[in-house]
Amino acid sequence: MEISKAEIASAAAAAGGQSQELMGAEVLIKALQAEGVEYVWGYPGGAVLYIYDALYKQNTIQHVLVRHEQAAVHAADGFARATGEVGVALVTSGPGLTNAVTGIATAYMDSIPMVIISGQVPTAAIGLDAFQECDTVGITRPIVKHNFLVKDPKDLAMTMKKAFHIARTGRPGPVVVDVPKDVSFKKITYTGYPDKVEMRSYNPVRKGHGGQIRKALQLLLNAKRPYIYTGGGVLLGNATNELRALVDMLGYPVTNTLMGLGAYPASDRKFLGMLGMHGTIEANNAMQNCDVLLAVGARFDDRVIGNPKHFAQNERKIIHIDIDPSSISKRVKVDIPIVGDVKDVLTELISMVREASQKPDAGALADWWKTIETWRSKDCLAYDRGNQDVIKPQYVVETLWNMTKDADAYITSDVGQHQMWAAQYYRFDEPRRWINSGGLGTMGVGIPYAMGIKLAKPQSEVFTITGEGSVQMCIQELSTCLQYNTPIKICALNNRYLGMVRQWQEIEYSGRYSHSYMDALPNFVKLAEAYGHVGMLIERPQDVEPALREARKLKDRTVFMDFRTDPTENVFPMVKAGMGITEMLLGSEDL
16 A cells, blocks of 8 residues: 555655644554555554544555454564564554563564553552553663654653664664553644754764774785674664675675574575574584684574683684674673664675775685685584485475575474474574564564565465474464465474474473473464365375465465474474584484
8 A cells, every 4th residue: 555645745745844733643543654555454442543533534544453463563564574664563552562571572682673552440549449551651761762652742742752763773772652642632733743953962873983894804814714793783784785796795704693584595505604603513613613604694592602611612713893883892801893874884894895905815715615615514404304104394494495586485384393493493584584583583574564565575486394383372363364365374383392492302301391382273274264275284294285375376375284294203403502503412312
């Protein structure tokens, strides 16, 4: 749904000196229009009914009625991840906001630009335990980039301007705007949406320090065993072209984190695979044994480097580029910190590489690549591909990748074993095609993410890779898929266990499978049909490919594929908690 120029002009009418008598709710809608918002995901309630009434009276913003507020925020989050735009959700006060908290925290942990509008009890009732009251500002403070409580409708337009500005600039993140009911119905003289915003306390640095970049250049060109490690910040900063140019110019090996997959093409030989707890041998060994490490838009989190003491055993020089100064030297001390927008910094670094008379040490680099190829020669992602008795979950993902690798496809996942298999076996060549919850590890995001993406990208194929545990956490959104015609394809790797919990229990708890087995699963085929969709049960390996082909042919239908997979399969490689990233379990023989 395109927003007309006339609507935007009306919303931002200040330049022409026009004024209107508007309710606060109407000012809020004008702000969303001026920001170019096309979709809002939400669920109505008493505190936001004036806002919903204002939505009803316009036709440029489509509201999507979800079945649970958590899914509203997840869907807006998925939209934001796939498009790079700010996602918008709308919830009511009290339980509406508390239901949204998981979605807000999920976006916060992965630095996703979002604005969440929450209703609040009237200003005079705040603090009096009014019906459906909660301390929105207090509850969300630890899980937002910023939040606002608007007490005067005159402040609404500027607050919304600030909210969008904060959400999308610097290190992105969710911003909550809490709107009391009386603020939404009081009338003010509206003179237009601000065309600019100045915040003395918020001025994120974009341009990296030139001297620091030159120091980084010298380290990189003098390296004998260089390595480039990138995270979600490269995707969020729209810097994939710059990363690819730098890697190709230097010829250095590169790895992506779980959140960074697609920043560099997985099909390129210079890509060593994902690193970390379930990373490849070559990616993890290169991380531990390099002499110069260039970290871009990544944060050295626990799932990536394992035990920091083990990581620090090998001496190396570390260059760290990040928009957020608080992320630098937070877990690992670095030698050359560069605070700035990753796109801008990489652009400057590329220019310096081109102009430099010195070139990388070809002999040392060749020896480094020989070492890497030795590690790579052991296929750490091998599994029993010839098994004709039971469906291997890796095979489902690999088959999907083979069928869609040249298609316009997006892959969302929930959280657990299936998420790791998707990351390992679906080889992402393009950015923003892999949508999952990394930092918080939130089950239930898969279907809402896919809904948000399908609205934004109606011509693209959107697949959700999930498990029978995760999928039930937001399965009610199958109803939303039908109402808003978002025909997604759901691949449930159904092993009848909470798979990742079961894996840890097998390895760390001597096989005591405490409450990780699913004893009473629904008939997913009938459940999908009850929601108005197509359901498929796939129990044999030879039926995997035909089922996926049939599902893809049903372009206008949501299809739920229940793949009955091997319940004993584990995700390998695996780094146990407290271990170093090179101390990997490579298979059941290591247990």
